[in-house]
Amino acid sequence: MKNEINSNSPKVSAEFVNILKQEVVKSLSICRQLNSDKEFSNIVAQLANDSHSASHYKAEYVLMADILQVYNDYLKVSSGNNANESGAKFILIYLYEMIQGKDLSTIYSLEKLNALTTSEQFDKNIQLIRNTSFIQAVKAMEGELMLSSVLAKMKSELLPGLVGVINRIASLMVKSDGSITKAEEEFLKQILEKLNHPKIIISHSDYKGIPENDTLEIVLDELNDLIGLDGIKGSVNNLTNFLKIQKIREEEGLKTTKNALHAVFMGPPGTGKTTVARLLGRIYKHLGYLKNGHVVETDRAGLVAGYVGQTAIKAEEIIKQAEGGVLFIDEAYSLSSGGLNDFGQEAIEILLKRMEDKRSDLVIVVAGYPDEMEIFIQSNPGLQSRFNRYFEFDHFEPEALLEIFKLYVTNADFVLSEDAEEKVMAIIERAHEKRHRGFGNARTMRNLFEKIIEKQANRIVIVTPITKEILMTITEEDVPEVLKAVDEIILFDQE
Structure with a gap:
């Protein structure tokens, strides 16, 4: 007192x-x-x-x-x-x-x-x-x-x-x-x-913190509510259970297995890699493996500079920002794609050192296309020794893509008519059939939704009187012609 x-x-x-x-x-x-x-x-x-x-x-x-x-x-x-x-x-x-x-x-x-x-x-x-x-x-x-x-x-x-x-x-x-x-x-x-x-x-990075009043149960509910990703959800739940038991063994004075939390996410764009990384950060925090559990998202541009000595400064800054949480590096394979004299190699060496020095309070998750990520990990013995958890993300099936699309609709206070839903599903099925590895999955659904509500706005702007129901309803007329929409999706994803 x-x-x-x-x-x-x-x-x-x-x-x-x-x-x-x-x-x-x-x-x-x-x-x-x-x-x-x-x-x-x-x-x-x-x-x-x-x-x-x-x-x-x-x-x-x-x-x-x-x-x-x-x-x-x-x-x-x-x-x-x-x-x-x-x-x-x-x-x-x-x-x-x-x-x-x-x-x-x-x-x-x-x-x-x-x-x-x-x-x-x-x-x-x-x-x-x-x-x-x-x-x-x-x-x-x-x-x-x-x-x-x-x-x-x-x-x-x-x-x-x-x-x-x-x-x-x-x-x-x-x-x-x-x-x-x-x-x-x-x-x-x-x-x-x-x-x-x-x-x-620093620039070229994004910071995602922990929600207020967050708990492990809330995080796991969010994980299990994700559309699709059944294999990923199973892997994360298994990892969570393993880490829980390791903590209990440690509290009881028993020997524990060395917990390597660094991970490789392999998969095409729009398949939930960033979302799962954010959930992992929160899980690690609630289990006591990370102090804060926040996620810093970056890519090559956030780590690599164009001049001698500057890459070390950029990389150290962004790593410091991620301490206590997760550093998520998208398209990480681009760090090693510039040849022996490229500054990306310097960034890799700094990452490897910090993964060792800060192993008790820093988790690094690298992500990208499967083939390139395999080459990236195999290109450096240090990367192979520090990454031993691999999560494989796959393209969403048409039914899951439709659910994702409908989620955008609901969250934006729209209602999809039955005819409009059938036409959207036709676009999804054909685009999924013609997809290549750059197919954007959830990103493609967002782009399709934005295009549709723009068409809807053009249709109803001259309607009088305009009611709440008219404002909310997406009709078959608002959905682009199937073949044209598919061609645009495939072209966009290729670009």
Whole structure:
């Protein structure tokens, strides 16, 4: 428990204000240096929501957003301690005013500053700051501290100074009443962990996190509800059961088999490889094999650069982003298709090293066409030794493709008439019969659906009055002529 605070004692002391001023001055000095660095602005632009203009990329606003994130995280552990929260609120107000060019410590006396913390307007100003989007981060950076991430990616010499400043400001929030709880100690450790090991987001990759309130049972239900993929679902369920038993044996002090979680997904496009990789990440997390279970999806462009020395930087960045989760590399065979002098070989060597160094908290899944993936794995003894789980994905059967198509229909609030469904099935059967290895499966169904609802819109736009039923119904007239649709599908897949 914290010590009782005398209600007549100052909420912010002279020493507190003086230390805070020093740290804020240091942080704003770092910001001024960053504002003249074009690389800083470019990297922040990659992490910011596109709806925000470049004026929001000033380092002061990124700093303010980070301190606000620290404040919001702190409120979760402060247990409603009014004395301590007043100090944390004062830090927000002080930094905000300093960014505007106003030093409250020189404008007001200590007595006046403490009076401000108890005023009604003070809390209104705090709410105003909390509601302000100083910079809106992309989803993958939600909850992170952006400034340290940017400086880490820049490999900036300013990073240690920035880490120290934000860490000390977080400590001021916690210790403003002169004591600290165990929960607050843990909070400070988490802040320091975020600062010292920031998440790094780079281009040519996609980040998929774990849903809130997720459980192993929810993941397995989602897996088993997938259309088709019976063999894959059986393999994943078998793997899950094996890993469960291995964990139980470990808890009982029994010997366990070395668990190699890296996997090769072999199959044509649109057969659920990415979806299953995301499910695997969540399964591994819930079974205790991965810390986070998120999935970072990338390809050759995300790992390989065109200049000497740059591939190592790109690969290391994206691997760091995937730590604690799954790195899913689509068309992985392209890493080895450029010959001996190609930088893809460098990326492979880095992957192999990190698969060994980070084997307790990183899973790599490589995916692509079966023939090319076999050649890829056999091209390097290191790949053969590290990948021993193979999942074979096959083209969906026509009935499964129709179910996938109807899922698109239902999810978009449309209804398929009986005649329209028969015509769609005719297209699917003929396209499936004429398919080649590039046939897009679920992707093809999505493209067909989009083409059909575009035709439907052209048909009903002149209808008056237009009812909800008309808006929702797809008729036979909206479905393209069978042979023409099949020819377009086959041509598209070949391209």
